[in-house]
Amino acid sequence: MTKRIVLIHAVMVAMQPINDAFHRLWPDAECVNILDDSLSTDRGKAAEIAPSLFQRFESLSAYAHSIGADGVLFTCSAFGPAIEAVARSAIFPVLKPNEAMYEAALAHGSRIGMVATFAPAVAPMEQEFHELAAQRGSNATIKTICAPAAMDALNRGEPAVHNAIVAEAACRLDGVDVVMLAQFSTSRAEEEVARAIKAPILTSPGSAVRKLKTLLGG
Numbered sequence: 001m002t003k004r005i006v007l008i009h010a011v012m013v014a015m016q017p018i019n020d021a022f023h024r025l026w027p028d029a030e031c032v033n034i035l036d037d038s039l040s041t042d043r044g045k046a047a048e049i050a051p052s053l054f055q056r057f058e059s060l061s062a063y064a065h066s067i068g069a070d071g072v073l074f075t076c077s078a079f080g081p082a083i084e085a086v087a088r089s090a091i092f093p094v095l096k097p098n099e100a101m102y103e104a105a106l107a108h109g110s111r112i113g114m115v116a117t118f119a120p121a122v123a124p125m126e127q128e129f130h131e132l133a134a135q136r137g138s139n140a141t142i143k144t145i146c147a148p149a150a151m152d153a154l155n156r157g158e159p160a161v162h163n164a165i166v167a168e169a170a171c172r173l174d175g176v177d178v179v180m181l182a183q184f185s186t187s188r189a190e191e192e193v194a195r196a197i198k199a200p201i202l203t204s205p206g207s208a209v210r211k212l213k214t215l216l217g218g
Contacts, residue, residue: 010076021205109177
């Protein structure tokens with residue numbers, strides 16, 4: 001039976017990478033895309049997630065339920081606590097953007113590197129990683145390099161520049177067991193990063209699709 005996966009986006013540039021990952025890894029899934037790019041705008045205005053944003057995430061989850069979602073994946077990494085609140089009450093699997101990637105990274109070793117391109121996402125992402133590591137009894141460490149110029153280039157319609165900046169940032173992650181490409185949009189630089197470094201590379205879209213497929217028996 002075909003599974004309907006609702007993908008909820010806060011930035012347009014996350015849409016193609018996750019849809020490409022589904023096409024490659026789980027082509028039988030039916031993906032429904034919901035975009036509210038005001039979420040990222042409003043998130044960038046404050047250090048903490050406003051209560052109104054929690055309410056908006058609950059509304060998005062309720063809408064996903066109303067259209068028959070079998071699972072929901074949020075693709076923006078700056079909203080961890082709001083997504084966790086949704087997941088606690090949902091009757092279907094709800095994934096944060098990076099949780100599957102973090103699980104895979106911990107399986108690779110204890111020295112984890114990460115390249116991010118959206119600065120407000122870094123602190124909540126690192127906190128989420130440390131919480132998961134603690135739950136797993138791991139002493140893993142994470143080193144993050146944030147390259148916001150890459151996101152700027154992507155928003156200007158310059159994907160090649162974006163990819164080159166991400167690859168250069170990855171080269172500065174010395175001595176790590178694995179490199180994670182943090183944002184969904186960052187995954188488009190995977191091939192360039194693979195040519196630049198020797199460490200294994202993980203992306204949020206690929207890891208998330210594999211986990212959802214396992215959870216839903218796809």
